[in-house]
Amino acid sequence: MIRTSRVGAALLTLAVAAGVAACSSTTEEEPGAAVTLDYWLWDDNQKASYQQCADEFTKANPNITIKISQAAWNEYWQNLTTQIAAGDAPDVWTNQGSYYPQFVSSGQILDIQPYVTADKVDLSQYQGGLADLFTKGDQRFGLPKDWDTMALVYNTEHLKAQGIDAASLANLTWNPTDGGTFEQLIAKATVDEKGRNGLDPAFDKTKVKVFGYLPEWADGSQGQNGWGNLAASNGFTYLDKNPWGTQYKYDDPKLAQTIDWFKSLSAKGYAPALDKASTLSRDSLLNAGKGAITFAGSWMINSYLGEGAKLKFAFAPLPAGPQGRKTAINGLSDAIWAGTKHKDEAWKWVKFLGSADCQNIVGGNGVVFPAIKTASEKALAAHTAKGRDVKVFVDEAAAPGGTFFVPITEHGNEVSQLVQDAIQSAILGQSDSATALKKANDQVNALFK
Amino acid sequence: MSSTKPRDDRRAAWLFLLPVLVGFAVFYGYPAARGVWYSVTDYNMLNTATYVGAENYTKLLQDDQFWNAMLVTAWYVVLNIGSQTLLALGIATLMHRLTRSVVLRATLLLPWLVPNVTIGLLWMWLLDTNLGFVNQLLHTVGLGPVGFFTDETWAMPTVAGINTWAYTGYTALLLYAGMLQIPQYLYEGASIDGAGEWRMFRRITLPLLRPVxxxxxxxxxxxxxxxxxxxxxxxxxxxxxxxxxxYYFIYLQAFKYFHMGYAAAAAVFLALILGVLTAIQMRLLRASRSDLA
Structure with missing residues (x-):
């Protein structure tokens, strides 16, 4: 009967996820026997580069073959968790900060510190601090593979048409009270239907043709694509210690001030209000000429400067806030499954992934910035050779005190939802920023009790 | 006098039912039982499930998000079922009384044949605030942009509207099939007696369609x-x-936060509610023996 089957189906989902049907056929093998390692990643842009690494690796280790599987972001984590639950996880997989702590707490990731010590892996070759993101106490759960920073991206033709000198974007300032020269820039870049910009007294904020700034409000608990960077430059820190902090500080007034400033942009008509915002991605809106400026991560370089872009874009450094210029920096790592039958082989592969040999290949393709500093320079050179000016990302990463790591803690996904909802409710005016953030912060910290 | 007992077919019947029963047990019974078991455990897929009694349920009853989800769902059901049924009834009546074109009927079904994800993406583009066609239309007639998906008051009516668009044709077809069972002579008689279309709809179509x-x-x-x-x-x-x-709440709990036990509890709760609705359905069907006699 339809009714019964539907009720059953509701429960079936859960049971299937619990791993009713999954089987493993790995068996112990003699040392030196042919081994196939499963390696997972989610970015289809990077698959080709890592396939090149795998080929090189197999050349050097003929008995080890690497089988790379790629799945889209959402499915990636669901599949991974299901496979782990079923006892048949990939030997090595790519990790990210919000998801990996739960695998550490449940003992699914191999502590590679003994290998790192034995093989004397040089941890100082990596971009500062990246290697530490994947440690807990004296245990280590991965070697860094790449990093990303944030910058402003802008429509060059539009800014020129508005009489804005591109050179002026190099030294923008920002503060939560009047928005500094950053707000001036946004105002000048905003144009209403009659062609008046945001500074014109006759500017009609109800009929905006091009918004000066496009905000991202589905930005989780980190605000990497907007508020996080400005809040940090205003002196806000997410939590007591990172990684593995247990006390978040979303009730910091410095964050509420930042959110209020973003809200004021919408009120002035310089940015779309959340309830009138598009559900499409900011890069499609920029490409459609609906916006002039927004934040962009270095992972977006190929979208904005590649062949797919319909308009001309360029990158500029983030504005400097009261505490200077601060960009979120985030990194990925490769981890070994604690349950793998081929620990030594998996370590060889992870070591290779974390080595200059592999990262130079990846860097040379100009897709991401590898964690090893010299390989990053290769990536920069590859971009420059293609005529893409992306130096700003590298400069920001290298600036002393100019970066902050996005939080790595337990309960990452729940924190993300709670904080995002709080910020959205503040932006929608359901509650004022300070109250909404205080409430969310209490809920967030309750998760750690 | 030969006293042949009627042959007992029960044994054969069970034999024939066996394949279905096995399928039911493996694909519905066992997972359902497991689901119920998980609902009383603390389980995140990576640990071993430990029994926690009614803890998930008591937490669920105190969870504002859960009650919000129930409320939001109820609001959706009212919007969706209301608009969908009224529209479908109108369309079915038009098909029944005006035209019986097969092409038209097939066209009505088209949205129902499109996969839901495609429908979602299609409408997301059409209704987008900045780039969407609908907002361009609104703009040309001088109305401000509407954030169909981002405005808290519009979001749910928009989703309900999309699904109404997708399912009205199908519902209309079901109702139309029900209308075909109503004898034509009733309408002929009524029209001879001078009844208009509206009166015929209220006095003939609606009462006789009731079971369907x-x-x-x-x-x-x-x-x-x-x-x-x-x-x-x-x-x-x-x-x-x-x-x-x-459903989205359950999905978040299970596959985003990996609170399998908690999600299972919410699913069991939903199953209970659907069970109550099923009971109502059974009763309604029994109560509505056809008036065609």
Missing amino acids: LALVLVVSLIGSFQIFDTIAVTTKGGPVSATQVI
């Missing part, structure tokens, strides 16, 4: 409770939690 209408209503009501894909594609439960329906 009841079935269609309750089946689509239960289907409506299970709204998920359109929301997962378009609003993702937002803005804030204005469209966080119960």
